[in-house]
Amino acid sequence: MGEFDALLWLSFGGPEKPEDVRPFLENVTRGRGVPPERLDEVEHHYQSFGGVSPINALNRSAIQATEASLERQGIDLPVYFGNRNWHPMVEDTLARMADDGVRRALVFPTSAYGGYSACRQYDEDIERARAAVGERAPELVKLRQFFDHPLFVGAFADAVRSAAADLGEYRLVFTAHSVPLAADAASGPPSEGGGRYSRQVAEAARLVAGEAGVADHDVVWQSRSGPPSVPWLEPDILDHLDVLAGKGVPAVVVCPVGFVSDHLEVVWDLDTEAREKAAELGMGFARAACPSGDVRFADLVVELVREHVADAPARKLSDFPAAGCTVNGAPCAPLCCEPQRRRG
Known part of the structure; x- marks a missing residue:
């Protein structure tokens, strides 16, 4: 399994002020054929809440709880926060990790499930961020799906x-x-x-x-x-x-x-x-x-970490596949969760 010296919390991202909303939505939907009127509708949803998505604040709170759980369990891993679609962008976070001397890190994606957007796209986020940082990019190992934990x-x-x-x-x-x-x-x-x-x-x-x-x-x-x-x-x-x-x-x-x-x-x-x-x-x-606001969620993240740093057994309540554990974004199986347009 080897040693790890950080945990990257990788999430979707969301706007934190009104002027962020439209560019954020354009990032999310780029290349997906979403009609402009749908973007107008969703922008209205965000503006109804002051142009601020709760997601970044919720992630920061969960990260604090996870840091506390790691400390309680004697695991010395700093936690970094990066997003797919809005600041802090994962490319910037990975560059900061490299500046801090991180060479090998675990990645917790904030999705419990398989599928392209829920799993495979996080592999692509890892690939994109490592390519942006270049040779000094840390090795990244993504944690598994946890829908049945x-x-x-x-x-x-x-x-x-x-x-x-x-x-x-x-x-x-x-x-x-x-x-x-x-x-x-x-x-x-x-x-x-x-x-x-x-x-x-x-x-x-x-x-x-x-x-x-x-x-x-x-x-x-x-x-x-x-x-x-x-x-x-x-x-x-x-x-x-x-x-x-x-x-x-x-x-x-x-x-x-x-x-x-x-x-x-x-x-x-x-x-x-x-x-x-x-x-x-x-x-x-x-x-x-x-x-995410339940203390058990932070403990869940730490349990997934312990599977890698302490050879802890994987706790699951079903026999359903719970893959998604990847190194540097390499997919868990050939064509796994590949978008249909690519399979063709």
Whole structure:
């Protein structure tokens, strides 16, 4: 396994002032064919919150908790913070790590799942950042996916119970970020038959529901952003609320199991749009908190680190593949989570 001298916290990024919003969105959607009117709509979402995404602040808070957990467990690793789409950009962070003398570092990507955007694109972030820094770039080893880690599942299960505490009868609905059907079909290595992302989300939902003591649940999707002509994973959370209301369901607990923090896609798509939709339908609504603010999330990160620095066993609650551990961005299997346009 070898020695490591830092941990890189690698995340999506988000604007922290109004004038950042449009260039941030253009970074995120470059080359994806997202129509300008969709960017206008999403920009309005950000401006409704003062042009500031919660994601960077949530990451910094989780990093502080992780630093404290590392210290408690006697692991001497400084934690650096870099983003894919906005400052601090990962290229700049990696250059600073090189200036600080870091030669070999672990990388924690803030996504629990497989798929292109959730996993493979972080490999590409690593490749791009190392290329920008050049020969002095540290060696980087990306930690594995953690959708079925007991601390991840336990934090969400407690959040579901807390959200449901003031409701009577309710339906538990899990959400994750929708992706194009072709992207989901390409997630995982070809030998696996595709669909790793959606299957991992379904498995995480099953595990959380079981831990929370809920016998039945639904898995739906949110935050679609692509052109209308491209089919995406469905049903959408808003459409599903219509269906549940038609069945006489009195209330819902929505658990954003596809996300690790309460960032803008959670607070807008769920706390704003879905909550308003439920109110229109006369349904009770509660939303389970994401785990990044739970102390168990910091301990989860440290457990993933210990798999590399102390040969600790990998704790998993399922037999589903949880790959994603890579060195310097090399994919975990040939064509694993390759975008469909590249496979062609």
